[in-house]
Amino acid sequence: MRLLRMVSWTSMMLLPFIASAQIAPQPLPRPDAVRPDPVPPASPAAPLPDEAADCLARLKRQKVRFNVTGRSERGSCSVDNTVEIEAVDTPFGLVSFPDKPVLACDFAATLTSFVQDIAAPLARARFSAPLSHVATGPGYVCRNRNNQSDTKPSEHARAAAADVTMFTLGDGRQIAVHPDDGKDDAATLAFIRGLRHAACGYFTTVLGPGSNAEHGNHFHFDTALHGRTANYRICE
Template structure:
């Protein structure tokens, strides 16, 4: 009897196990990710080019992947290249373009007088957890919705590295990195730079994760909290700076001891010194000087005449009236 029951029990257990497998469903990516990709493409926020090429869908492992990924070798239509080809989604590419246009390039021109021509990426799409920590939450890198920036290259070839220049660069370099980090906080929803934690000592992490909404828009995480540094004034063509003059002070009185009026001088020769002569004010008080009248000038009457066949002009009337040679005594 036991021999008959045992095979039946084994078959039953096998059937139940197979039924359980058929009910297993692999985790799916949140719907908003695919919706964001499709909306970005529908709105034509990026343009397919030699630098931005569509790639095949990445589906897995697990929930990692992108519905419509792109292989990116450069941004801003090739004006700013990547040091490596990066796999990103459409919203991330569009936001990187906006960040470069509105923040990075103006800061580079202000600090160095030249643009950025390369962004050094330390990673884009990668199916991994946050900070590569075992058992951690899934990273935005796993959806092509993040990029790690390790530095920049200027037009003259100068390289700016975050790991070196964040704290040890000169004043202009550190101010530039502070500007691009602070400006990124208005473009991306997550910005993590050196000082945010031990994992971001050598790069700035940028992503478009959804952290919820606030009364003023999407919730943003920006660490460390930095303010854009003061932008230096552009050079004045090697001319001296103008004097500091209060707007409510008349130029004629500025810098004069005791607010005494001084004479303005714009002509050749030495400038007058001291007070304006009292005779000047006395003459002004007397009013305008009378203007001498002159008889009107009467224009001469036009000379009438005709043209000869040889083209010479012959005045009308007696030749003695117009031929000057007729008054010369003949010899």
């Protein structure tokens, strides 16, 4: 009897543990996921310098006389930030561009720098007279290279080229670009050759008499890239 009471008591004591063992364990409640602080909206990027305005300011600092033509469209071609060049002031006097070429602003700055730095002082040194005019043609022309239908667009179509045909001095003398026929005096030969060599420091392409038939009566200057950088030059 006593043994029966002990068994009953033991069973009663173990009953809660047995019951709890039959209940499947429940997972602990998950804490709320940690949420990162919201990312603040990106600040607007600093505006890039106004390249067009900077270039026009550069021309003014160079004492170039020009008219802003902005976006120029001719045929299927269009070029932004073009200017019409009238003249440039040099240490040896004003040099005019009677053809008033329309050029991309960057190229206009390069061409007028070349006239200021090279053409004007070289004319004074060789002829004892100031350079007065530089004939350039229209500059911007919507066409392919050498006016051929199966060639790539010319740099003229990008307003980044000029064809210089003649230099006029203050005393009226004219120095035309033409093949060396042995008839020019020493000063003229030195002037033309000096310009041609020095131009390679300003332009990436320099062509003229002797380069090919298309450039027999003028200098062609442009700033086209012939590789990834402007280090490679075509000077013929």
